Amino acid sequence: MLTQTQISSASFKQPTSRNLPPAGDHALGTIELMGTPMSFSRNAEIYGENEPADYLYKVISGTVRTYKILADGRRQIGAFHMPGDIFGLEAGDSHTFSAEAIADSKVLVIKRSALVALAARDNDVARQLWTLTGRELHRVQDHMMLLIKTAQERVASFLLEMADRASASAAVDLPMSRQDIADYLGLTIETISRTLTQLESDAAIELPTSRRIVLRNRPALNRLNA
Amino acid sequence: MLTQTQISSASFKQPTSRNLPPAGDHALGTIELMGTPMSFSRNAEIYGENEPADYLYKVISGTVRTYKILADGRRQIGAFHMPGDIFGLEAGDSHTFSAEAIADSKVLVIKRSALVALAARDNDVARQLWTLTGRELHRVQDHMMLLIKTAQERVASFLLEMADRASASAAVDLPMSRQDIADYLGLTIETISRTLTQLESDAAIELPTSRRIVLRNRPALNRLNA
DNA sequence: CGACCATTTGATATGGATCAAGCGATGTGG
DNA sequence: CCACATCGCTTGATCCATATCAAATGGTCG
Numbered sequence: 001m002l003t004q005t006q007i008s009s010a011s012f013k014q015p016t017s018r019n020l021p022p023a024g025d026h027a028l029g030t031i032e033l034m035g036t037p038m039s040f041s042r043n044a045e046i047y048g049e050n051e052p053a054d055y056l057y058k059v060i061s062g063t064v065r066t067y068k069i070l071a072d073g074r075r076q077i078g079a080f081h082m083p084g085d086i087f088g089l090e091a092g093d094s095h096t097f098s099a100e101a102i103a104d105s106k107v108l109v110i111k112r113s114a115l116v117a118l119a120a121r122d123n124d125v126a127r128q129l130w131t132l133t134g135r136e137l138h139r140v141q142d143h144m145m146l147l148i149k150t151a152q153e154r155v156a157s158f159l160l161e162m163a164d165r166a167s168a169s170a171a172v173d174l175p176m177s178r179q180d181i182a183d184y185l186g187l188t189i190e191t192i193s194r195t196l197t198q199l200e201s202d203a204a205i206e207l208p209t210s211r212r213i214v215l216r217n218r219p220a221l222n223r224l225n226a
Numbered sequence: 227m228l229t230q231t232q233i234s235s236a237s238f239k240q241p242t243s244r245n246l247p248p249a250g251d252h253a254l255g256t257i258e259l260m261g262t263p264m265s266f267s268r269n270a271e272i273y274g275e276n277e278p279a280d281y282l283y284k285v286i287s288g289t290v291r292t293y294k295i296l297a298d299g300r301r302q303i304g305a306f307h308m309p310g311d312i313f314g315l316e317a318g319d320s321h322t323f324s325a326e327a328i329a330d331s332k333v334l335v336i337k338r339s340a341l342v343a344l345a346a347r348d349n350d351v352a353r354q355l356w357t358l359t360g361r362e363l364h365r366v367q368d369h370m371m372l373l374i375k376t377a378q379e380r381v382a383s384f385l386l387e388m389a390d391r392a393s394a395s396a397a398v399d400l401p402m403s404r405q406d407i408a409d410y411l412g413l414t415i416e417t418i419s420r421t422l423t424q425l426e427s428d429a430a431i432e433l434p435t436s437r438r439i440v441l442r443n444r445p446a447l448n449r450l451n452a
Numbered sequence: 453c454g455a456c457c458a459t460t461t462g463a464t465a466t467g468g469a470t471c472a473a474g475c476g477a478t479g480t481g482g
Numbered sequence: 483c484c485a486c487a488t489c490g491c492t493t494g495a496t497c498c499a500t501a502t503c504a505a506a507t508g509g510t511c512g
Contacts, residue, residue, distance in 0.1 A: 068371060070371070070374075070375075070452050071452045072452060074374065076370070076371060076374050078367065078370075090360065091356055091357055091359065091360020091361070091363065091364075092360060092361075092364065096364060096367055097367075119352070119353075120349055123346055123352070126345070126349070126352040126353070126356070127345075127352070129356055130317055130352070130355055130356045130359060131317050133317065133356060133359045133360050133363060134316065134317020134318060134359050135317070135318075136363055137317070137359060137362055137363045137366060138317075138318065138322060140363060140366045140367055140370060141304065141322055141323075141366055143370060144302070144304075144366060144369060144370045144373065145294060145296070145302060147370065147373040147374065147412070148296075148300065148302050148373065148412045149296075150467080150468095151467075151468065177490070177491090178490070178491065178492095179490085186373070186374045187468075187469090188468075188469060188470080189490085189491075189492095190468085190469075190470080190491095190492080190493085191467090191468055191469075192491095193491060193492050193493080194468090194492080194493080196492095197492075197493085209477095210476095210477095210490075210491060210492090226296050226297045226298060376499080376500095377499075377500070403458070403459090404458070404459065404460095405458085413500075413501090414500075414501060414502080415458085415459075415460095416459095416460080416461085416500085416501075416502080417499090417500060417501075418459095419459060419460055419461080420460080420461080420500095422460095423460075423461085435509090436458075436459060436460090436508090436509085
């Protein structure tokens with residue numbers, strides 16, 4: 001369900017052949033051309049688990065979380081998607097997770113059927129769909145490996161992951177709350193907080209504010225990364 | 227590295243066009259036609275993590291485990307593959323897990339390059355590769371959700387999963403050891419053993435032998451499945 | 453029968469959860 | 483512009499599920 005901004009189906013532009021990049025071009029370019037920009041405000045739902053996966057999305061600005069809620073209310077966050085990331089692409093026909101904007105976000109909304117139809121004609125696009133799913137598989141496998149580690153290891157891995165993605169030297173501005181981090185790592189907010197405090201007193205990181213983290217000793221964090 | 231049985235590259239048969247099923251056929255049929263049967267004895271390595279993913283595999287008989295070893299020796303089993311299952315298919319070019327036969331096993335070995343080449347011409351095959359990777363993605367997502375649950379829930383989910391796959395009414399013959407189960411569920415063998423004993427005294431299951439498990443009360447197990 | 457390996461069972465330790473305050477920043481209404 | 487309510491985060495005290503360490507049991511194969 002699209003709560004904040006409704007998609008009117010008329011608003012989707014059909015790709016025209018003159019929009020297509022020359023064959024042999026990296027097909028990701030093709031994908032982007034087929035999207036409509038949309039805005040979601042903080043905590044707005046982008047789609048829900050089990051809804052038909054008619055669209056896929058590319059983050060332009062902001063951050064998106066995908067998650068599942070278990071019967072008893074526990075929430076597991078599957079991923080944080082940042083600018084440039086594609087999410088919501090399914091090989092099957094419904095979404096396996098829900099998606100929400102963590103902060104006000106802008107995303108490109110891309111019609112899946114158009115892409116799938118294109119893939120039937122264009123080999124490059126077909127391969128690109130496969131590659132994207134393969135990349136996602138790899139990401140989930142890594143995430144699964146995280147969940148068998150200790151709290152320190154999970155938090156260290158998380159910080160390194162965020163730092164790598166931000167590509168901003170050693171300081172990271174986290175867009176998500178402690179609760180989001182906890183649900184991503186399978187821990188509680190108290191454990192996240194204590195572990196960060198611990199890492200700070202070990203001089204591995206600095207915490208100028210609760211959302212800003214400076215990596216002071218990457219080798220130490222990498223050692224915890226196991 | 228293929229420790230028990232060596233693949234001689236000459237032994238692979240190239241698919242010929244007369245082997246291809248008619249267009250529109252479910253492409254899985256195509257995939258199987260391209261394979262060479264091979265045997266692996268108990269505990270034999272089929273491939274190792276990070277090795278080039280030149281082949282994919284389909285289990286004919288026996289069971290295969292895929293796994294990763296962390297720096298400190300912890301092992302995480304990613305999946306158990308049983309007859310009919312395809313494993314070792316990668317969208318990238320190297321294996322992200324290692325694979326070993328749990329019991330003496332026969333697998334069909336399929337050359338990836340042949341399949342990828344075929345996919346470039348045959349849309350159905352391309353779509354099938356995508357679907358297989360998508361199915362695997364879904365499986366790993368479910369597995370990840372397991373790892374945030376309690377021991378009882380994990381074991382109950384595991385038993386139900388095995389029972390569904392065996393499709394043999396209510397009795398399951400486990401091909402794997404307690405250690406394998408433990409490494410799949412992110413628990414220790416002692417916890418597996420205690421949890422099974424507990425489920426038995428709760429009359430949810432029966433344990434005629436350590437490898438044979440009879441599901442006595444599926445609703446109860448499903449309730450634990452959360 | 454005896455050795456070996458897998459499994460179970462028992463006793464204890466511990467990492468992270470839970471329960472409960474305190475604290476600091478942010479925003480709102482008077 | 484300040485007083486206060488709110489919310490997110492941290493810190494403290496205690497509990498508990500699962501790990502760890504250790505021993506007994508059982509099943510399998512020479």
